[in-house]
Amino acid sequence: MSVWQCAPSAAAIRGSEGELVSVSISVSPRDLEALLDSLAHVHFPINPQIYHAEDDTARTIVEFPAYSNGLTEVQGALAASGFDPEAIRVRGMVEQIQSLLDHEPARGYDNPG
Numbered sequence: 001m002s003v004w005q006c007a008p009s010a011a012a013i014r015g016s017e018g019e020l021v022s023v024s025i026s027v028s029p030r031d032l033e034a035l036l037d038s039l040a041h042v043h044f045p046i047n048p049q050i051y052h053a054e055d056d057t058a059r060t061i062v063e064f065p066a067y068s069n070g071l072t073e074v075q076g077a078l079a080a081s082g083f084d085p086e087a088i089r090v091r092g093m094v095e096q097i098q099s100l101l102d103h104e105p106a107r108g109y110d111n112p113g
Contacts, residue, residue: 012092017067022096023074024089026059031083035062038081042073065093 012019027035032050039046039062046064053059066074068090075085091099 012094018069019067020093021066021068021071022063022091022093023066023071024061024063024091025078025083025087026053026057026061026089027083027087029058029060032060032062034081035078035083038077038083039064039074041077041080042070044070044073 014020025035029052036048039048044066046066048062048064050060050062053061071088071090075088078088079085
């Protein structure tokens with residue numbers, strides 16, 4: 001039985017800087033360093049998660065949390081470095097977390113005893 005009597009609402013997480021969102025940017029592996037350099041110019045800390053796409057596109061994905069009020073600054077930093085500012089994908093953080101939970105494989109634990 002689930003601890004939820006019904007599905008939890010996907011209410012946004014908000015702070016003084018707007019909604020907390022998940023930002024995802026896809027680049028070719030050779031552009032990764034330039035992308036990270038451009039993100040270093042924004043005025044809020046970015047702690048990116050970097051991984052390779054699991055398909056045949058040979059892309060590198062950079063994801064990080066941000067507040068919605070900072071998205072214009074991220075787009076500006078990308079544009080100033082020659083990246084397409086429209087390449088940013090943004091999802092609400094609650095939606096992103098729920099998506100990750102829905103796709104997480106079931107984990108079994110071995111009982112060593």
